[in-house]
Amino acid sequence: MSTLLNSLITELRRGTLTLAVLSQLRTPQYGYSLVQLLEESGIGIDQSTLYPLLRRLEKQELVTSSWDTSESRPRKYYVLSEYGFEIYRQLKQEWLSNSKELYHLLEEGDDDGSD
Template identity: 50%
Template sequence: MTDSEHYQKLKLELRRGVLILAVLAELRDEHYGYSLRKNLSTKGLEIDEGTLYPLVRRLEKQELLVSEWREENNRKKRFYKLSEIGQSTLKKLTMEWNQVEKTLNEILS
């Protein structure tokens, strides 16, 4: 395995947890899949559909999100938002993220 392959593999591992936190944070406001993906991308976090949709379904199964189908512009869309459990979990994960970031910045300096 080359240096570049190692880097790519580790980069993907690092992104996994970050994506969960980003999706939860973005779903403080209601979104359907495309708008969620677009908002994350606009903020600098690219995520492909093959990653996003399984992730939101898993988070909903874990009761962190709730969803409902609605018609918009003559198309049915599934809208997602944080559940009560998702809101409290996001709060705790944000606190954890801030602590990890502070510690890691100290270690990397």
């Protein structure tokens, strides 16, 4: 794959990963459980991508975190804030609308029968 294509795919994926992560934080999740949930849905995400994203979302006040020290290994759990849930809901609507429009646009332009 060309460097340009890799760069464009990364750019395309960046926004979708944010929405995917927000969608799974309606209930508290720790990093590894979040990776597993996303992978079960077919969305791969490296921990080196996930943790900086979670820190950014927390800084933007979309997500809150808390430590669970009740087990032998402490875990940091993340969950949507009230503000984060509202932003997630709006982003989801925007994504669904844009996806539908883009799908129709791509289908119309697909005259040659290739994918």
